[in-house]
Amino acid sequence: MKAITRFAPSPTGYIHIGNVRSAIYPYLVAHQTDGKMILRIEDTDRERYVEGATELIEDTLKWLGLDWDEGPIVGGPNEPYFQSERKDLYLEWAQKLIAAGRAYADPTPSEKIDEYRRECAEKKVPFLYRNFRPENPPEWEPGMPIRFKTIPKAYEWHDEVMGDMHTGPEVLDDIILIKKDGYPTYNFAHIVDDAEMNITHVMRGVEYLSSTPNYLALYEAFGLVRPKLVSLPHILAPTGNKKLGKRDGAKSVTEYRDDGVLAEAMLNYLACLGWNDGTEQEIYTKEELIEKFSLDRIQNSGARYDETKLLWVNGQWIRRIFDTQGARALYDRTVNFWPEAAANFSEDYRIRVLSIIYDRLKTLSDLKTMTGYFFEEPELDVKMITENKFLKKLSEAEIEDLLKKAIVALSDIQDWNAESLQETLNNLLAETGKKPAELFSLVRISLSFAPFSPALNLTMEVLGREVTLARLNKVARSI
RNA sequence: GGUCUCUUAGUAUAACGGUUAGUACAACGGGUUUUCAUCCCGUCAACGCGGGUUCGACUCCCGCAGAGAUCACCA
Numbered sequence: 001m002k003a004i005t006r007f008a009p010s011p012t013g014y015i016h017i018g019n020v021r022s023a024i025y026p027y028l029v030a031h032q033t034d035g036k037m038i039l040r041i042e043d044t045d046r047e048r049y050v051e052g053a054t055e056l057i058e059d060t061l062k063w064l065g066l067d068w069d070e071g072p073i074v075g076g077p078n079e080p081y082f083q084s085e086r087k088d089l090y091l092e093w094a095q096k097l098i099a100a101g102r103a104y105a106d107p108t109p110s111e112k113i114d115e116y117r118r119e120c121a122e123k124k125v126p127f128l129y130r131n132f133r134p135e136n137p138p139e140w141e142p143g144m145p146i147r148f149k150t151i152p153k154a155y156e157w158h159d160e161v162m163g164d165m166h167t168g169p170e171v172l173d174d175i176i177l178i179k180k181d182g183y184p185t186y187n188f189a190h191i192v193d194d195a196e197m198n199i200t201h202v203m204r205g206v207e208y209l210s211s212t213p214n215y216l217a218l219y220e221a222f223g224l225v226r227p228k229l230v231s232l233p234h235i236l237a238p239t240g241n242k243k244l245g246k247r248d249g250a251k252s253v254t255e256y257r258d259d260g261v262l263a264e265a266m267l268n269y270l271a272c273l274g275w276n277d278g279t280e281q282e283i284y285t286k287e288e289l290i291e292k293f294s295l296d297r298i299q300n301s302g303a304r305y306d307e308t309k310l311l312w313v314n315g316q317w318i319r320r321i322f323d324t325q326g327a328r329a330l331y332d333r334t335v336n337f338w339p340e341a342a343a344n345f346s347e348d349y350r351i352r353v354l355s356i357i358y359d360r361l362k363t364l365s366d367l368k369t370m371t372g373y374f375f376e377e378p379e380l381d382v383k384m385i386t387e388n389k390f391l392k393k394l395s396e397a398e399i400e401d402l403l404k405k406a407i408v409a410l411s412d413i414q415d416w417n418a419e420s421l422q423e424t425l426n427n428l429l430a431e432t433g434k435k436p437a438e439l440f441s442l443v444r445i446s447l448s449f450a451p452f453s454p455a456l457n458l459t460m461e462v463l464g465r466e467v468t469l470a471r472l473n474k475v476a477r478s479i
Numbered sequence: 480g481g482u483c484u485c486u487u488a489g490u491a492u493a494a495c496g497g498u499u500a501g502u503a504c505a506a507c508g509g510g511u512u513u514u515c516a517u518c519c520c521g522u523c524a525a526c527g528c529g530g531g532u533u534c535g536a537c538u539c540c541c542g543c544a545g546a547g548a549u550c551a552c553c554a
Binding site: 126185190272276301302308445450 | 481482503548
């Protein structure tokens with residue numbers, strides 16, 4: 001059976017780490033059955049609506065490679081995909097329920113409802129609107145809410161993640177279907193849309209688990225077949241036991257893109273947070289996730305978000321792309337992450353820099369801080385040499401002498417390449433009797449004045465003869 | 480408070496009722512001619528508690544404790 005899933009966010013802001021899983025899993029489920037995923041924008045709360053949020057959502061999905069088969073932009077047979085544009089439909093469905101005696105116009109002013117609620121609180125009994133249901137509800141007219149007329153009873157159902165569930169009649173109530181502003185509630189709109197769109201898997205956060213019996217009652221009232229229900233546990237904030245939210249500083253998913261995290265890594269990490277396929281595999285491509293994903297292996301307790309592990313996964317992906325797709329493929333991802341001065345150099349040169357530094361990157365934005373000396377003269381800082389833990393044992397005269405010998409030896413090289421450079425350094429080591437730590441540190445620091453850099457021979461090869469010798473001479477003069 | 484859910488190392492997780500409870504991140508130590516990183520090797524570290532059932536329980540059952548969700552004209 002082909003799965004039809006949906007991601008149905010409210011346009012109230014950006015998508016963050018805590019809520020993007022409810023887009024990833026529907027995508028995977030849809031694609032493993034050659035089905036489709038629908039993007040539906042649930043914009044029925046006019047007060048929380050944020051201009052531009054829909055675009056942020058679309059941007060995030062596109063970046064992660066979670067293309068939707070129906071929805072905004074791409075269209076589809078169930079248009080429109082904005083709930084605000086489907087108002088008439090919900091009213092129609094609600095009126096069917098009124099006609100069947102399963103819904104009614106609610107004339108009770110909200111102050112009165114608050115009063116009921118207070119009474120119940122005083123008596124320490126749970127408040128259920130159905131206990132205050134008006135006996136002769138008026139004819140519905142615009143401006144009145146419509147409530148479901150529930151039939152309290154026990155429900156049993158299966159949740160693909162939580163397992164077999166059951167509740168008693170006490171959890172069922174006359175929920176609002178249509179608000180007095182004419183917009184449907186989430187509780188109602190999603191039932192209608194899921195039915196209209198033939199959704200087979202309803203995947204959403206666990207917070208909806210408690211309301212599920214009310215949804216089951218609605219399916220029943222309409223004679224609908226229940227879709228598969230999938231409750232996704234929350235992603236927890238790094239500290240405490242609360243779900244990760246914007247208040248905990250949950251960054252938007254696309255902010256990680258701007259910080260140099262690869263989409264592959266993000267998808268990989270998030271898909272595996274609270275899910276695994278039972279093997280010890282850690283790195284998955286999107287295709288592998290589609291192939292191996294299964295709902296019943298989703299963890300049923302919350303999983304804590306761990307940025308350190310995300311960065312580890314990202315490092316794995318950076319190396320994987322370089323190793324399997326080549327330097328050019330990785331380079332294509334890095335265009336926005338180079339230091340400014342890199343613009344003065346050829347693409348070819350930047351690719352060569354990337355090729356010797358890529359295995360040190362945790363994020364692409366590390367390029368900014370790690371490659372500066374390849375593109376501009378490093379600021380000379382003699383202390384880095386004189387206070388280096390290997391070099392401080394040598395006198396300034398010894399340092400100067402060693403540097404000069406290095407300059408002479410390197411100047412003699414015919415073919416300036418990694419092998420000949422290494423050979424020259426090795427010979428110099430034998431000739432001077434210095435330790436590798438001394439010679440290598442001295443040359444490395446003189447060239448970069450950076451806390452760390454790639455292998456010395458590779459660094460010199462990329463910098464080239466002219467720059468290498470110029471920098472060494474400059475340092476030799478300053479000692 | 481009612482209802483529902485969850486509980487393996489710091490974190491993410493694995494384990495037909497029979498394993499020295501596995502793996503990864505992190506931490507710590509070591510190796511790879513300098514640094515940082517990669518890579519490799521090693522160390523530390525867990526079945527929430529209490530009862531059952533069983534020859535045998537992380538695994539099944541019952542309590543307890545702790546944590547979470549929900550009880551809106553928000554989703």
